[in-house]
Amino acid sequence: MGKTVLIVDDSASIRQVVSITLKGAGYDVIEGCDGKDALGKLDGRKVHLIISDVNMPNMDGITFLKNVKQLPAYKFTPVIMLTTEAGEAKKDEGRAAGAKAWVVKPFQPAQMLNAVSKLILP
Amino acid sequence: MDMDEVLKVFIAESQELLQQMEEALLMLEHAPGDSDTINAIFRAAHTIKGSAGLFGLDAIVAFTHIAESVLDRVRSGELRFDAELTALFLQVRDHLGELVRLVDEGIDLSSLPAEVQPLHTQLGDCLSRYLPSTDSQSQLRATERIERGHEHGLSADHWHISLRFGPDTLRNGMDPLGLFRYLNTFGRIVSLVPVLDRMPAAAEMDPETCYLGFEVAFYSDADKATIDGAFEFVREDSLIRILPPHSKSDQYLELIRALPEEDMRLGEILMRCGTLTATELQEVLHTQVQSQQRAETRPIGQVLMEESLVQPPVIAAALQKQQQIKDNRNNENNLIRVDASKLDRLIDLVGELIIAGAGAQMTAQRCGHSEMQEATEVLSRLVEEVRDSALPLRMVQIGATFNRFQRVVRDVSREISKDIALSISGGETELDKTVVERITDPLTHLVRNAMDHGIEPADKRMANAKPAQGRVWLNAFHDAGSIVIEVGDDGGGLDPQRILAKARERGMLNEGQQLAEKDVFNLIFEPGFSTAEQVSNLSGRGVGMDVVKRNITALRGTIDLDSKLGQGTTVRIRLPLTLAIIDGFLVNVGQASYVIPLELVEECIELNSDEPFERGHLELRGQMLPVVRLRELFEDDSPRPRRESVVVVHQAGLRAGLVVDQLLGEFQTVIKPLSKVFSACPGLGGFTILGDGTVALILDIPSLLGQLTRVSEAPQRARIEA
């Protein structure tokens, strides 16, 4: 049974790199281009891990996270937040919303795969 | 224990391991590729390396490390033990033996003696050829690590990771199991002990809060940052401690102190992980005491009272307890395998010792020498103790036998399309090895019977409000000097009315004869009780039950059965703990003595010679009893005495009388097997030696009963008693 990862980022190139990397490792990947879009994509599907950027149009990562944690099906789904070195303030906000895993941008594909593996294996 | 003594232990241990290594290497010639054998070789090298490090024997450590790396490649299947490699390893073994011998002679190995140096280098080179070039780099790293650590470092060559997960770990979507899976992607979790100390009582538990902790022994060539990185997402609210291989004892002490559990308990866990050996734990805790002493300059007496005096007994007890657990884990190292025939020989000798002891005591009594009598009493008490400690040597746990039935139940349930689960309890109960070997067949029969006839089809079970899945269980326990084995099922149970009807139909019961319910059930163990409608392809109840009973009685056991209609059946087998010694009843015919197992003796009657019995039968309280003179049976020509006695024996519902000259009374008998010469002589089950040195033959009552009742015709057959 393949594990499904949702990647939410407004940058298509980041989504694709992550998607290709994870698919190559055996994960199923769904993509969302912002928080709002991602909430729609979830639609009750079984998702094992969510990767989300913080700064996004329409609905930012923190709001998205707060919304996701309200949904019973995703209440306990692990979330990796993508952040920049300068984003310490946002990090505190995210932590309060329930994000424990952070990956600093820019990252190498292998780093992302490694981070994901620490939470779930394909 | 000082370092010199420990060194001696190391030398003895190494010699033993090298011996094992040699045996394993030789065994490989017959069974190349056998993974157990290869593992044994690896373990030997691994252990020698680990302990040599403790003593700063770098030459041995470095040399064994290369050997171990080669063995690791064999283990992983990259290399094979061909004739050449086996020969090389035999040389390696001999060389290690030589190094250990030098250590024993007190020679400093920091610069190798000239006579071993060339071979040392040559063998090292030969071994290195089996390693890929990249590996020799990591090998260098490993050697460095060892050299870094060996000054005060401890033996563990794995990382030790202590984890106490924060309460929100699970809520945050982090599953410790996922972390373990991740660790296994770049290393190997050698052992892992869950720490459940924080688990609250059910009433206080929040099912979403994490209470778990783990102590993990993790083998990996990865660097500290990588291992540390595995925990980056849980680090925030969890307690994580990582110790590299060969850490120093104060680092372990620090670890033990940093963790929330009690020190001694943590020490135990570290030992269970294999991270610390018993000696090392002692060393670590010793450091603790020392540092405490340094910190406070209180009177030494007070320190001892408050700190160390309280500790050592605790340590000793804990170490001992831990040792037992370790013993179980590494039992191939701590258990001695002994040829069963050697044990049999020992039990034989103990038997003879009992006899000789009894003889000595008798003589002493006859002499009337009081000091002599006292001495023999002490002797016989000791002999009894020897007997009591020798008999358990042959005892084995029944668990392994029980476990084989998991497969039986699985296969049979599929075959007969019934959903049946087997549960096992009391597997740790011990009994004589001989008994265990001979109990499997009867048990198989009973288990299959329970599945076949006991458990009803699923629809019938559901209709009776029972779980659809049938249940069969095996249980064992000790009870009053015997072992009880139960085979139970939660099936339909036996119908006493139907059994009675069948028994009457088959002439096993007289009309109007009344039986208690329990006796009714036990009818199914009688020979010839079989009801066609119950016979299936698998097992025919009745056809087999008398055979089961015969097998059990042959082991001097008994069998009975409990059943509740609609609720299930339990068959209970009661067996003696050992077959070697029985309570016997000694009788005498002419010059010869015979022993009858006491439990089979029903009563003894005096026989008037003017009341001759006709055609081998005697009327006893209105019933015909088949009777035989032992004198005639064993063709003894000695004259008959005026008075004779009849010993009435019974078994499995059969009775017979044995006519003897004299009744000599009860007597503990050590059974000795008869040689094959006597196998043609039915009716004898063995022999024993009496206190005065004469031989007494032990009668095989079941076979005698069989003979006697077969000779006699049906009307004379012993009846089941009301």
Added chain:
Amino acid sequence: MSSDGLYRILPLEGGLNIYSASENMGLLLHALAPETELELDLSALDEIDCAGLQLLIMAKHEAQRIGCDLRLTNHSPAVIEAFELSGLASFFGDPILIKPTSE
């Protein structure tokens, strides 16, 4: 072993994990009763995580406390893997029947 006491089988199905932990905790506590035998049939558990393991530990502790004979049976492959990973197999001590992979 008493065959007189009540004997029940509770099959656990699907995921025994953080999502279902609260629900299953109630189920388990309800099924545990003194002087009875309770068998947890794990054959249909296709997912178990540490939250699930904790529940089984809780059930075992509670069963011991109130005198209920609790047994875990028919360990599914997911359960076997989790027991092995967590080092808990020996804690529960129930015989684990390894089924052929063809099944």
